[in-house]
Amino acid sequence: MTYVEGFVCAVPSANKEAYRQHAADAAPLFKAFGVRRHFEAWGDDVPDGKVTDFKGSVQAKPDETVVFAWFEYPDKATRDAANEKMMSDPRMKTMGESMPFDGQRMIYGGFDSFIDESTGGRGAYVDGFVAPVPEGNKQAYRDMASKAAAKFKECGAVRVVEAWGDDVPDGKVTDFKRSVKAEPGENVVFSWIEWPDKETRDAGWKAMMEDPDMQPDKDKMPFDGMRMFWGGFRPVLDTAAETVPSREPA
Template sequence: MTYVMGFVAAVPTANKQAYKDFAESSVEYFRRLGVTRMLEAWGDDVPRGDVTDFYRAVAAEDGEAIVYSFQTYPDAAKAAEANEKMMNDPEMAAMDMPFDGARMIYGGFETIAEASGEGRAGYVEGSIIAVPETARAAYADYAEKLGKLFIAHGAARSVDAWGVDVPDGKRTDFRRAVAAKPGEAVVFGWIEWPSKATRDTAWAAMMDDPLLQEESAGADEGRRVFGGFVPLLDR
């Protein structure tokens, strides 16, 4: 089962190129650890919410943009092995990150729904949501249906992954990002579109689809955190 390490960070807008350079320079390092894909995407259409949003999720400050990113591994065992190596690796400790890593949120997720179409990620819609732990199977079924709908309207890929190793942070973390309650898990998901225009056209056509009127297997959509991002790196 594909394992996803998901990340959200606040990066000074002035450091956009520095962040891209940092990501590019780290690709080979993570490849050696077993990462099969890295995607780094810069906030483009990231709305503010009444209860939750990406800005609150990482305690973003004025002049900072949201970066949504993930790394995929073949399975959880490979990810755990990589993490163990990183924890004791001077090369990792020496990496100079052009943002405040203390506010970055991260976690490990198991893929529960995935649908693939054609094309590459020219635009990414990322989201996180709290789902009752008892509703894993029901949410996976709902996400599978949604994924097929997105693909039918031009998406290149749709993925939803269930939080299995989502640590608590001192100031920010995924659970606080979605105001998770006891008995809820965090789901990290994204939709890849060939372009932002394709995304906009698709959503205009999908808004009246009955599937979007269904309840999300007990998940509180009012606490979903979401936004649109432009890929900086996809390897």
């Protein structure tokens, strides 16, 4: 299945267009390295959490917006080869020197997808999630997520992806493990739901919340939902789309 490189970063809100242009300029190079799909999405509905949240994961400042992004590869071998090329290509150094955000607070990692349910459509609105899951509960989490994915598609979602942490490094300032306060024996799951638009997403979540089959049983949850965080994002770049969003309203 798809191998995912997931990213979360904090970008000064005033730098939205500069960030979009930076990503668009880099996209052809990443494609040449082997990235099958490059997706970048700007925070739109990113709530504050009681224990964890997207903003805290990257130490976002009041004047910054969270970006949720990913690369898709056909397999891990292609991803590993791409990373080697990126490390040795002088163009990447030039891009790094001109980043319109603080790269020290970006979190990233490699994730192996174990659920990838699609209707064939492309998302114009995305819900992103990051969660800590005990290693021993991988199958239980997968069973729960698979049931939910089917329901999300019934409610209008065009794609649901759940990816299991495979190469999630420790960071000097921030990282995925710290973002969900992962405990020993826990892994990190990076996942998203693609919707055709925000209106469908809002209606879909309302239907999910009202569905008696989707009411969580806290005693049987295979992970600590209090440490999971999520948010809604609008794409600013999607190399798989026929047209790349540009110059969206701030």
